Amino acid sequence: MKVVCIGAGRLAQHLMPELQRAGCDIIQVYNRTDYSAQLLSQKLNDASVLSDINQIAKDADIYFITLSDDAIYSVSILLQLQDINGIVVHCSGAAEYDILPFPKKGVFYPLQTFSGVHKVDWTTIPIIITSDSEEVVSKLETLARKISSTVVEMTDTQKSALHLAAVFANNFTNHILSLAGNICARHNVPFEILKPLIQTTIDNALEHGPSESQTGPAIRGDDRTIEKHVQMLDTHPEILEVYKVITKSIEKG
Amino acid sequence: MKVVCIGAGRLAQHLMPELQRAGCDIIQVYNRTDYSAQLLSQKLNDASVLSDINQIAKDADIYFITLSDDAIYSVSILLQLQDINGIVVHCSGAAEYDILPFPKKGVFYPLQTFSGVHKVDWTTIPIIITSDSEEVVSKLETLARKISSTVVEMTDTQKSALHLAAVFANNFTNHILSLAGNICARHNVPFEILKPLIQTTIDNALEHGPSESQTGPAIRGDDRTIEKHVQMLDTHPEILEVYKVITKSIEKG
Numbered sequence: 001m002k003v004v005c006i007g008a009g010r011l012a013q014h015l016m017p018e019l020q021r022a023g024c025d026i027i028q029v030y031n032r033t034d035y036s037a038q039l040l041s042q043k044l045n046d047a048s049v050l051s052d053i054n055q056i057a058k059d060a061d062i063y064f065i066t067l068s069d070d071a072i073y074s075v076s077i078l079l080q081l082q083d084i085n086g087i088v089v090h091c092s093g094a095a096e097y098d099i100l101p102f103p104k105k106g107v108f109y110p111l112q113t114f115s116g117v118h119k120v121d122w123t124t125i126p127i128i129i130t131s132d133s134e135e136v137v138s139k140l141e142t143l144a145r146k147i148s149s150t151v152v153e154m155t156d157t158q159k160s161a162l163h164l165a166a167v168f169a170n171n172f173t174n175h176i177l178s179l180a181g182n183i184c185a186r187h188n189v190p191f192e193i194l195k196p197l198i199q200t201t202i203d204n205a206l207e208h209g210p211s212e213s214q215t216g217p218a219i220r221g222d223d224r225t226i227e228k229h230v231q232m233l234d235t236h237p238e239i240l241e242v243y244k245v246i247t248k249s250i251e252k253g
Numbered sequence: 254m255k256v257v258c259i260g261a262g263r264l265a266q267h268l269m270p271e272l273q274r275a276g277c278d279i280i281q282v283y284n285r286t287d288y289s290a291q292l293l294s295q296k297l298n299d300a301s302v303l304s305d306i307n308q309i310a311k312d313a314d315i316y317f318i319t320l321s322d323d324a325i326y327s328v329s330i331l332l333q334l335q336d337i338n339g340i341v342v343h344c345s346g347a348a349e350y351d352i353l354p355f356p357k358k359g360v361f362y363p364l365q366t367f368s369g370v371h372k373v374d375w376t377t378i379p380i381i382i383t384s385d386s387e388e389v390v391s392k393l394e395t396l397a398r399k400i401s402s403t404v405v406e407m408t409d410t411q412k413s414a415l416h417l418a419a420v421f422a423n424n425f426t427n428h429i430l431s432l433a434g435n436i437c438a439r440h441n442v443p444f445e446i447l448k449p450l451i452q453t454t455i456d457n458a459l460e461h462g463p464s465e466s467q468t469g470p471a472i473r474g475d476d477r478t479i480e481k482h483v484q485m486l487d488t489h490p491e492i493l494e495v496y497k498v499i500t501k502s503i504e505k506g
Contacts, residue, residue, distance in 0.1 A: 069478065070477075094475075094478045111446060111447070113450060158440050158441065160481070161436055161442055161485070162440070165434075166433070166450055169430060169447045171470075171472070172499045173426050173451070173458075174466055175471075175499055175503050176426050177422060177458045178467065180422040180463075181418075181462065183414055183418040184415065184418045189407070189411050189415050193364060193379045194419060196364070196378060197364055197422055197423055198422050198426070198459065199459070200366055201423045202426075202451060205430045206448055214424070214427055214431065215423070215424060215427075216420055216423065217347070222322065222347075228347070229417050232414070232417055242498055245498045246425045249492075250428050
């Protein structure tokens with residue numbers, strides 16, 4: 001299966017080598033700037049690097065757009081002018097399926113956060129497939145199953161909901177931990193001391209479900225402790241606002 | 254070291270057997286209702302069970318009040334009428350050190366969430382020690398070091414701050430995961446699909462620090478995605494309020 005990769009950012013750096021291991025032939029890496037594409041190409045049996053979209057291969061089976069949400073649409077417009085016939089997919093959780101202006105199109109969304117350094121274990125990463133075309137779904141699922149053990153077809157609405165849930169599960173959870181670290185720092189308490197509690201919190205939530213694992217002053221209606229916390233945060237109105245809103249949300253259940 | 258345990262709830266069920274293994278002699282378990290005290294006593298070489306506080310041993314070295322915050326004070330008043338001479342400690346993160354009306358007093362606060370079923374690994378649980386008396390601090394630290402590898406002395410203010418941070422790290426993080434599950438459920442998306450992302454989120458936050466690990470639409474100023482999310486939550490104002498406040502808090506950094 002011939003693959004063209006559009007973009008050479010974090011996701012491409014992780015995904016393309018994995019697709020190559022799974023037997024794909026990554027024939028080109030397109031990127032407006034050269035450096036990261038060269039870097040990626042070196043991992044890919046020296047796939048050719050191009051920054052002129054007119055030179056894009058016309059005979060690839062799948063074109064993977066691995067760019068940021070804003071860039072997906074603008075590159076699609078350029079790509080549309082080329083005489084290509086393969087499937088075009090983007091890999092974004094937030095961007096809609098319909099923004100792709102191609103007859104054969106789909107979404108191939110790996111639900112994970114990719115950092116530059118860590119090697120990721122693709123078998124554990126859920127891959128979400130979305131397309132109106134059964135043929136495209138079938139081809140993308142077959143490909144996804146070569147690298148992941150969790151491949152799920154979803155409607156575009158479901159994928160958007162999942163992405164929103166992921167913002168809570170990843171970005172918001174992380175920010176709440178930042179605020180906990182912030183409170184510790186103000187009082188010269190090492191954040192490290194919270195680590196075993198955090199790990200147990202997550203273990204419980206993943207094992208029993210978060211709704212069943214809720215504890216703390218808000219769920220048991222301990223107004224005295226809540227009042228004390230509100231007073232402690234009196235001089236930090238930004239953190240206090242988060243405290244109040246989440247406490248209210250827990251109380252409502 | 255002779256220990257009397259006041260209360261027979263979750264914390265007592267976990268802590269007392271561990272103190273016994275560490276060489277303490279748990280001589281009595283006091284509880285207003287009998288059942289859970291009997292249960293605990295069976296784990297403790299049949300420590301005697303009492304529900305009449307007048308029968309409490311006068312010669313114990315340490316009295317552990319393992320009750321809920323509200324009950325600590327009311328039991329302290331009763332205990333104060335007894336002619337006891339040992340150290341009295343409570344184990345609460347939220348309750349202040351000063352609520353104990355005893356000459357030799359302290360706080361022995363294990364920073365962990367205790368469920369009924371799971372066996373906990375005490376060596377990993379940080380134990381916070383607070384007391385105005387150096388002698389009490391020294392005795393409590395020596396005892397705590399027998400069961401945990403992380404024993405930290407803190408002022409009462411630091412302990413309160415740590416407890417507040419723990420409410421964020423445990424209760425609030427868990428609730429955010431509940432909301433993620435709630436969004437999934439409304440769209441027939443299995444919550445399980447988020448598990449690898451959640452585990453990576455926590456791994457990154459614990460390894461690199463949460464401030465360094467922040468990603469997502471709010472931190473990169475992706476207003477289009479935020480606007481889309483706000484629209485999706487239009488019919489769920491409670492979740493929308495949480496979304497808006499945390500997004501604003503991330504943007505402020």
